[in-house]
Amino acid sequence: MQELNVMPETQNVPMPGAAFEPAIVAFVCNWCTYTAADLAGTSRMVQSPNVRLVRMMCTGMVDPKYIIKALLGGADAVLISGCHPGDCHYINGNYKARRRVKLLMEILPRFGIDARRIKLTWVGASEGNEFAATVNRFAAEIKELGPIDTRNLPLL
Amino acid sequence: MPSGIGVYVCHCGTNIAGRVDSEGVARHAAGLKNVAVARDYKFMCSDPGQDMIIKDIREMGLTRVVVASCSPRLHEKTFQKACQRGGLNPFLFQMTCIREHCSWVVADPAEATAKAKTLVAAAVSRVNEHEELYSRVEAVHPDVLVVGGGIAGIQAALDIARSGHKVHLVERGPSIGGHMTQFDKTFPTLDCAACISTPKMVAVAQEPNINLMTMSEVVEVKGYVGNYTARIRTRPRYIDEDRCTGCGLCMEKCPKSVPSEFEEGLGKRKAVHRNSPQSVPNTPVIDPASCIYLVKGKCGACKQNCPSEAVDFEQQERFLDVQAGTIVLATGFDILDPTALSQYGFGRYPEVYTGLQFERLNNAVGPTGGKILMKNGQAPESVAIIHCVGSRDKNHHAYCSRVCCMYALKYDHLIKDKVGHHARVFNFYIDMRCFGKGYEEFYRRVQEEGVTFIRGRPSEVTDQSISVEEDGKLVVLAEDTLLGRPVRVAVDMVVLCTAMQPRRDASEVARIFGVSCGQDGFFLEEHPKLGPVSTATDGIFLAGTCQGPKDIPDAVAHASGGAGQALSLAARGQVSISPTVSWINPDICIGCKMCVGLCAYSAIEFDERRRVCVINEAMCKGCGSCAGHCPSGAAQVRHFNEKQVFAELEGLSQYVSPVRQPAGADAT
Numbered sequence: 001m002q003e004l005n006v007m008p009e010t011q012n013v014p015m016p017g018a019a020f021e022p023a024i025v026a027f028v029c030n031w032c033t034y035t036a037a038d039l040a041g042t043s044r045m046v047q048s049p050n051v052r053l054v055r056m057m058c059t060g061m062v063d064p065k066y067i068i069k070a071l072l073g074g075a076d077a078v079l080i081s082g083c084h085p086g087d088c089h090y091i092n093g094n095y096k097a098r099r100r101v102k103l104l105m106e107i108l109p110r111f112g113i114d115a116r117r118i119k120l121t122w123v124g125a126s127e128g129n130e131f132a133a134t135v136n137r138f139a140a141e142i143k144e145l146g147p148i149d150t151r152n153l154p155l156l
Numbered sequence: 157m158p159s160g161i162g163v164y165v166c167h168c169g170t171n172i173a174g175r176v177d178s179e180g181v182a183r184h185a186a187g188l189k190n191v192a193v194a195r196d197y198k199f200m201c202s203d204p205g206q207d208m209i210i211k212d213i214r215e216m217g218l219t220r221v222v223v224a225s226c227s228p229r230l231h232e233k234t235f236q237k238a239c240q241r242g243g244l245n246p247f248l249f250q251m252t253c254i255r256e257h258c259s260w261v262v263a264d265p266a267e268a269t270a271k272a273k274t275l276v277a278a279a280v281s282r283v284n285e286h287e288e289l290y291s292r293v294e295a296v297h298p299d300v301l302v303v304g305g306g307i308a309g310i311q312a313a314l315d316i317a318r319s320g321h322k323v324h325l326v327e328r329g330p331s332i333g334g335h336m337t338q339f340d341k342t343f344p345t346l347d348c349a350a351c352i353s354t355p356k357m358v359a360v361a362q363e364p365n366i367n368l369m370t371m372s373e374v375v376e377v378k379g380y381v382g383n384y385t386a387r388i389r390t391r392p393r394y395i396d397e398d399r400c401t402g403c404g405l406c407m408e409k410c411p412k413s414v415p416s417e418f419e420e421g422l423g424k425r426k427a428v429h430r431n432s433p434q435s436v437p438n439t440p441v442i443d444p445a446s447c448i449y450l451v452k453g454k455c456g457a458c459k460q461n462c463p464s465e466a467v468d469f470e471q472q473e474r475f476l477d478v479q480a481g482t483i484v485l486a487t488g489f490d491i492l493d494p495t496a497l498s499q500y501g502f503g504r505y506p507e508v509y510t511g512l513q514f515e516r517l518n519n520a521v522g523p524t525g526g527k528i529l530m531k532n533g534q535a536p537e538s539v540a541i542i543h544c545v546g547s548r549d550k551n552h553h554a555y556c557s558r559v560c561c562m563y564a565l566k567y568d569h570l571i572k573d574k575v576g577h578h579a580r581v582f583n584f585y586i587d588m589r590c591f592g593k594g595y596e597e598f599y600r601r602v603q604e605e606g607v608t609f610i611r612g613r614p615s616e617v618t619d620q621s622i623s624v625e626e627d628g629k630l631v632v633l634a635e636d637t638l639l640g641r642p643v644r645v646a647v648d649m650v651v652l653c654t655a656m657q658p659r660r661d662a663s664e665v666a667r668i669f670g671v672s673c674g675q676d677g678f679f680l681e682e683h684p685k686l687g688p689v690s691t692a693t694d695g696i697f698l699a700g701t702c703q704g705p706k707d708i709p710d711a712v713a714h715a716s717g718g719a720g721q722a723l724s725l726a727a728r729g730q731v732s733i734s735p736t737v738s739w740i741n742p743d744i745c746i747g748c749k750m751c752v753g754l755c756a757y758s759a760i761e762f763d764e765r766r767r768v769c770v771i772n773e774a775m776c777k778g779c780g781s782c783a784g785h786c787p788s789g790a791a792q793v794r795h796f797n798e799k800q801v802f803a804e805l806e807g808l809s810q811y812v813s814p815v816r817q818p819a820g821a822d823a824t
Contacts, residue, residue, distance in 0.1 A: 031672070038257075049264070049270075049271050052271070052274060057793065057796060062784055063783065066801050083672070086667060087666075087672055089672075089693075091670075125674075
């Protein structure tokens with residue numbers, strides 16, 4: 001693939017003044033949102049490259065510490081996405097995720113992390129277009145919000 | 157044993173390599189911690205690609221493998237098997253998707269390559285923490301549960317029963333046969349629907365391996381592949397099936413008449429009724445909503461006249477649990493109610509019919525005895541057939557219902573045949589879709605019979621005439637898009653080719669069986685091309701129109717496919733169950749019992765002696781509700797444990813950290 005414009009290894013380091021490209025980690029359930037992401041891919045729906053998927057079996061297994069870990073690891077935002085209410089492959093795991101994320105959104109601002117950096121969405125297996133739209137919308141929102149400054153937080 | 161990870165980056169022809177620099181990704185991976193070898197190849201899933209992995213495992217003693225290619229939902233099992241053939245535990249493998257989630261959706265090659273590198277780094281980091289796991293083998297119960305007794309359910313049940321396996325066939329209505337029994341002729345061969353469906357219905361009734369349960373619904377399903385338990389509710393028929401001889405005297409004597417659902421409201425039925433004399437079982441059913449005895453406590457004409465004392469008003473709802481290894485869903489479709497499309501005047505003008513109503517007008521045992529007659533008893537001189545009513549319409553259903561073009565052609569022929577060649581027939585169509593075997597030929601034949609085709613979706617059906625010729629008729633207003641001009645066509649009768657749509661309770665049924673519905677509301681298949689009869693839930697298969705609109709040949713073929721899939725599990729008699737279930741570390745568990753209440757499958761018990769919670773692995777599905785909540789971190793899902801997820805996040809953050817500009821970094 002010589003003709004491709006291969007990126008030099010150092011390009012990850014931003015130039016001063018370069019446009020902010022957020023890093024977003026997405027915990028998605030295997031049955032709905034991961035499948036929707038596959039469908040969006042098969043349908044060639046161009047998406048913001050900022051989102052990285054972590055496949056979970058169910059949003060119900062997303063321990064809040066995974067979200068905190070991602071944010072402390074430098075992710076500017078975390079997306080959690082699963083099956084629509086009532087459609088959970090495991091009966092009700094998504095309701096458990098909803099409770100946990102709600103609590104987390106109340107706690108994190110007390111530590112200086114904007115609650116808008118966490119988002120919980122429901123994207124069903126057949127909603128490839130919805131997945132692409134969610135990714136693009138969230139990436140745009142985080143671009144607007146700017147980089148996270150977990151490094152300057154007192155708890156580190 | 158020396159530790160070493162092998163990383164394999166796929167080109168997928170140009171699907172990945174067209175956007176992502178696969179060679180560069182492999183070079184990058186070679187520099188990652190613990191990576192012994194990193195290679196790229198045109199098609200990793202091909203035999204040479206898999207052999208490359210097997211050879212490296214054997215010769216280089218690889219202890220872990222990462223493949224970066226398509227979605228793991230597609231080829232994870234392929235590569236796990238390759239690892240196994242090489243002598244490596246299949247769970248010491250991690251797959252990352254750089255096609256669906258990367259090369260196909262990231263426009264810029266540099267960004268796509270960067271994303272692929274991150275994803276590979278995360279997978280490499282994660283695979284370090286993988287543990288050997290072993291699948292357990294469980295017996296598959298040999299019986300199969302088929303839900304729905306339309307033509308698809310009948311076909312599936314017969315296929316399975318003839319192999320020697322027992323089938324529980326559950327039908328909600330009083331008789332099997334489904335929509336097909338409402339039809340008169342079937343396209344394109346013009347076979348009589350009853351002649352080809354009733355022998356199958358009788359075969360079901362006579363098949364010793366089929367346990368037919370009518371008036372029944374599945375209300376709850378428990379268990380897992382190979383081992384399902386379904387709770388079935390049977391509503392009372394109020395007539396004892398064993399005693400009833402099907403003589404029909406009760407229907408003669410019943411004084412109460414109500415509009416018939418089977419006749420689509422065109423005819424009447426008694427409170428005690430059956431769809432047709434060919435119903436299977438042919439025992440009539442008493443409708444508790446219209447029966448005078450069941451509503452008011454008086455009458456009992458049927459009971460007094462029944463020669464075999466079969467009428468039993470004391471019958472109650474019954475519940476029965478059946479065991480089955482696999483389940484075939486064949487719950488069928490509903491017809492769109494065209495009242496919502498008020499421009500076509502259905503319900504307002506008596507001579508506007510739905511497709512199914514028109515089927516009944518043609519049927520020999522229908523309300524007109526098979527004659528095409530208007531409400532005034534006259535045969536129509538002219539008929540307009542409006543295609544795509546509710547189909548291919550973004551206000552209703554975006555999809556094509558796939559059968560309307562063909563049954564419209566069938567109606568064209570039947571009108572010409574029954575009313576006479578002088579009857580004029582106008583088809584208002586968008587496109588003619590005659591795709592099946594013999595369909596295009598049938599289209600030709602009908603064209604030659606002198607039927608008129610007007611390309612355009614009508615805007616309105618009205619009784620407002622503007623000329624003497626239109627007086628007393630229905631006028632169809634449309635644009636003939638081939639001539640580019642508006643047309644008014646005055647007719648005696650209008651037939652609406654109404655869309656096929658999901659059953660109104662499809663989402664509820666989906667929930668009971670743990671399958672999902674697609675955007676159109678039909679049950680979602682595992683893969684649109686390569687898994688059209690299986691679902692995301694192991695051991696549950698689809699048959700017929702519950703998966704999407706189908707004509708009879710397609711529904712029957714689909715049903716045989718579903719039956720074949722169910723049989724291959726049942727015949728093998730065993731299934732391997734994924735070991736990716738939860739485990740509670742007894743050394744860490746504090747016995748708070750939080751997980752016990754969270755578990756949706758009641759798979760966690762509290763061990764009083766040790767004061768810890770214990771997972772029942774046979775019941776655990778590995779959803780991780782317990783692991784996501786456990787305050788002490790004792791509950792972990794195997795293959796998705798804390799160490800593994802953390803490692804994956806660390807792999808991702810290797811990329812994340814430098815790209816982000818820390819606050820105040822501008823100064824340095």
